[in-house]
Amino acid sequence: MRFAVLGLLLSLTACEKVIDLKLQTTTSQLVIEGNLADDSRPCQVTLNRSANYTDTNNFQAVSGATITLTDNAGGRETLRESATAPGQYAGATVLGVPGRTYTLRVETGGAAYVATSTLPAPVVPFDKLSTQVSAVGNRIQAVVEFNDPAGQPNSYLYRQYRNGRLNNAIFVQNDQFNDGKKVTQVLRGMGGPPNDPNDVNKLVAGDSLRVEMQNIDANVYEYFRTLNLILTTNPATATTPANPTSNFSGGVLGYFSAHSRRVRTIKVP
DSSP: OOSOOEEEESOOSSOTTGGGGGOSSSSOOEEEEEEEESSSOOOEEEEEEOOOTTSOOOOEEOOSOEEEEEETTSOEEEOEEOSSSTTEEEOSSOOOOTTOEEEEEEEETTEEEEEEEEOOSSOOOOOEEEEEEOTTTOOEEEEEEEEOOTTSOOEEEEEEEETTEEEEEEEEEEOTTTTTSEEEEEEOOOOOOTTOTTOTTOBOTTOEEEEEEEEEOHHHHHHHHHHHHHHTSOTTTOSSOOOOOOSBSTTOEEEEEEEEEEEEEEEOO
């Protein structure tokens, strides 16, 4: 195995409740999802409350929170909630810069939750995106190529889009066994039903394929790694679901990620 590549399934056809395996109890919990990239866009944060893991997904937006973002270069701002999308907050002035460390503080319901994330430096270039046909099943798969920097730990996360629609899998990996090497990595997603021409998991000739490569820090990698382990556990036998390892304090669910973002798009041959 060239990398420990994990397919994080965000939805399964057998059970739409699988994402709720994050919960250790049946109590609805606050979920924070924060992202800041080096693409000149401000920080984006989503707040909602998780559904009971024994119920269907019905996430309630959390409004009225106070969210502040600071960096180790003196930057500071308060994020504002969207007037049209409750629970969606955005910054304006503090942008993602490789090498800087960011702290996100969320105050809501009389409690405060804090997470810190460092945007990795140097940014790892996304050298090439191509496709190949799998040896089993003759499925078209995305292939990413890049050179991993030597002498420093690196972690990566990929998002794959078919004709503008996000694949339901997240792929995450680190360079534990490939430090400083040229990497050619296949993104192996799950295939969908053959009678669904819009299935985001099933690439066909002529499709627009876009892959976003994120260089993430070690704590964010650990969050997605442990979340993947939960989602790949059989829900029928998991009596006490565990929480993924969040980088937020206070026992809240979710993550805050400062990361680089590099995108390549091709037409599937």
